Amino acid sequence: MSNNSVENFEPKILVFACNWCTYAGADLAGTSRLQYPPNVRVLRVPCSCRVNPQFVIRAFQRGIDGVLVAGCHPGDCHYTTGNYYTRRRFLLITRMMEYMGIDPKRFHTRWISGAEGPKFQQVVTEMIEEVKAIGPNDKLRDDMKVEVKAVETNE
Amino acid sequence: MSDIQSEMRATAKQLLESGEATVVIGWEKGTMPYNSTPVMIRSAADVDKLIWDEYCQQNLSTYLIDFIYTEDKVAIFAKGCDTRAYNRLIQDKRISADKCIVIGVPCSGMKSAKAAAKLPEGAEVPMSKACKECRYPNPVVFDRKIGQDVTPWCTEKDFSDVEAIEAMDQDAKAAFWKEQYTKCIRCYACRNICPACNCTNCIFDQSASGWQSKDINASENQFYGVTRAFHVAGRCIECGQCEMVCPSDVPIMLMNKKFIKDIDTLFGAYEAGLETEGPVPLSHYEVSDPEEFM
Numbered sequence: 003m004s005n006n007s008v009e010n011f012e013p014k015i016l017v018f019a020c021n022w023c024t025y026a027g028a029d030l031a032g033t034s035r036l037q038y039p040p041n042v043r044v045l046r047v048p049c050s051c052r053v054n055p056q057f058v059i060r061a062f063q064r065g066i067d068g069v070l071v072a073g074c075h076p077g078d079c080h081y082t083t084g085n086y087y088t089r090r091r092f093l094l095i096t097r098m099m100e101y102m103g104i105d106p107k108r109f110h111t112r113w114i115s116g117a118e119g120p121k122f123q124q125v126v127t128e129m130i131e132e133v134k135a136i137g138p139n140d141k142l143r144d145d146m147k148v149e150v151k152a153v154e155t156n157e
Numbered sequence: 158m159s160d161i162q163s164e165m166r167a168t169a170k171q172l173l174e175s176g177e178a179t180v181v182i183g184w185e186k187g188t189m190p191y192n193s194t195p196v197m198i199r200s201a202a203d204v205d206k207l208i209w210d211e212y213c214q215q216n217l218s219t220y221l222i223d224f225i226y227t228e229d230k231v232a233i234f235a236k237g238c239d240t241r242a243y244n245r246l247i248q249d250k251r252i253s254a255d256k257c258i259v260i261g262v263p264c265s266g267m268k269s270a271k272a273a274a275k276l277p278e279g280a281e282v283p284m285s286k287a288c289k290e291c292r293y294p295n296p297v298v299f300d301r302k303i304g305q306d307v308t309p310w311c312t313e314k315d316f317s318d319v320e321a322i323e324a325m326d327q328d329a330k331a332a333f334w335k336e337q338y339t340k341c342i343r344c345y346a347c348r349n350i351c352p353a354c355n356c357t358n359c360i361f362d363q364s365a366s367g368w369q370s371k372d373i374n375a376s377e378n379q380f381y382g383v384t385r386a387f388h389v390a391g392r393c394i395e396c397g398q399c400e401m402v403c404p405s406d407v408p409i410m411l412m413n414k415k416f417i418k419d420i421d422t423l424f425g426a427y428e429a430g431l432e433t434e435g436p437v438p439l440s441h442y443e444v445s446d447p448e449e450f451m
Binding site: 055056059060063076077083086087089090091092093094095096097098100101102103104105110111112113141142143144 | 322323327328329330331332333334335360368372374376377379380383384386387390412415416419420423424438439441442443444446447448449450451
């Protein structure tokens with residue numbers, strides 16, 4: 003895959019976007035015609051606290067180069083307190099991922115509200131540039147499984 | 158030690174004969190001189206099986222979960238770490254204090270069975286690593302107590318091993334953990350022995366959910382390691398059972414201690430299992446928690 007050579011490397015970034023704020027923010031970025039690179043895959047979740055740390059590890063295992071978890075600002079959660087739990091969990095898991103050898107540039111948590119289309123654009127653009135500079139993720143990768151999956155889909 | 162042992166047997170006998178308890182959980186001598194294994198005694202005639210020696214490291218509180226659906230009244234011998242595990246299980250509402258009689262036994266540190274297995278007979282066996290770092294050798298909760306309290310030999314948490322890893326660069330960290338988790342055979346002994354690992358439905362038993370395949374490789378094993386460490390974060394009482402039972406010598410406590418260290422620095426000092434009330438780090442939040450995600 004040409005995608006794996008460092009010079010034409012196009013990172014795959016997975017964004018877990020909370021339904022109430024960040025997803026609306028990403029939508030606003032779109033309707034406002036704000037350009038950002040097409041390397042992001044946005045995955046909508048009911049609340050940022052729906053994002054289990056296992057999702058993040060799984061994403062890295064299956065070949066994602068960077069993960070962004072984004073939700074409402076503290077105090078703005080649609081479910082009142084969800085993002086406070088997100089904050090506790092992800093303060094810990096960010097440090098754990100770094101401890102496991104994942105570059106901290108690959109994994110971010112950010113608060114992006116429904117009005118912050120430009121912030122969404124800025125955060126993902128910066129993240130894509132940073133990940134592009136450090137190259138594809140080879141830590142925690144489960145390459146064997148990726149190949150097996152590819153064979154299955156060809157059938 | 159033999160005084161404590163005879164008192165343990167007498168207490169167990171009295172509890173079983175009087176009907177105060179229907180089962181007593183303690184330790185018996187295992188197949189090797191350096192093995193002391195858990196035993197569940199139901200008859201006063203069997204109390205002589207009970208022993209107390211320098212290899213009674215196994216945390217017995219885990220076994221209380223086996224009795225949650227029975228009518229038994231369970232008496233359990235408990236060192237400092239067992240009582241902390243007991244408290245943490247009560248706090249998680251996994252067991253009910255009404256069904257348990259805790260017989261506290263102050264402990265002066267257990268020897269490492271793993272080290273003993275490698276040493277020639279009669280050699281001086283070192284204390285196990287978890288016991289060396291133990292800050293609560295005396296039972297923190299008990300209904301009865303056998304023996305005299307000992308003076309704790311450690312007062313501060315020792316994170317020097319965690320800090321040594323934190324000081325490595327990213328590639329060295331990844332290489333270190335990959336090497337460690339390549340050894341792992343995912344026998345799940347660490348999960349089975351762990352008093353903090355007490356979910357009714359363990360994610361790792363649900364292979365159909367697709368979370369974890371049955372492949373044994375560094376990536377899947379690390380997924381297991383991190384996930385398990387996260388599930389016991391805020392619950393781990395540092396008894397070191399996971400490392401004690403690991404057949405591949407994976408430094409599991411390095412992972413658990415990382416979470417303990419971060420919880421302490423981010424959310425304030427916390428000791429799991431000292432109380433049965435009060436906030437638990439990961440089921441609680443403060444509006445004033447550190448903010449890094451702006």
